[in-house]
Amino acid sequence: MLLYLVRHGEAMNELADPSQALSPLGLRNVQKVAAHLAGLKMPVDLIFHSPKLRAKQTAAVLADFLKPGEGVVETDHLGPLDDPAEWAHRLKDLNKHIMLVGHLPYMEKFFSLLLCGFIDEHIVRFNNATIVCLNRENSGTWVLQWMMGPETIGS
Numbered sequence: 001m002l003l004y005l006v007r008h009g010e011a012m013n014e015l016a017d018p019s020q021a022l023s024p025l026g027l028r029n030v031q032k033v034a035a036h037l038a039g040l041k042m043p044v045d046l047i048f049h050s051p052k053l054r055a056k057q058t059a060a061v062l063a064d065f066l067k068p069g070e071g072v073v074e075t076d077h078l079g080p081l082d083d084p085a086e087w088a089h090r091l092k093d094l095n096k097h098i099m100l101v102g103h104l105p106y107m108e109k110f111f112s113l114l115l116c117g118f119i120d121e122h123i124v125r126f127n128n129a130t131i132v133c134l135n136r137e138n139s140g141t142w143v144l145q146w147m148m149g150p151e152t153i154g155s
Helices: 022-039 053-064 084-093 106-116
Strands: 002-007 046-049 072-074 096-104 131-136 141-147
Touching: 002 022, 002 106, 022 084, 053 072, 053 096, 053 131, 084 106, 096 106, 106 131, 106 141
Parallel strands: 002 096, 046 072, 046 096
Antiparallel strands: 002 131, 131 141
């Protein structure tokens, strides 16, 4: 099973847009990463995203490029301050290639929990539009496959 952890693209600041939609740069960067992944033919069965607008927009762009067979679903427990243990538990019963689109500090804590067994938000840095790919081995252990963001993809 492949698991993709995604931090939403850059959002507008609250003064410019209280709903914090993706900024024009944020949208371009998500499109850049999504197009790169589509070119690599990365398998994605299902995309889950938090209810926040910037995550929903990021998931929609990714879905346009990656064409997940089972679609896109808004879900709970991916918010900035949610407990990563909930999704760690949910993953035990899943056997699909899924993508989770969420926020900081959640994604950094979730990454740490899966790879290290404890929650720490200082193991890895998720910049906007960053995607991390983890692989769950037969033993149940999670292994980092790769990590990329718009700054690591050529123009």
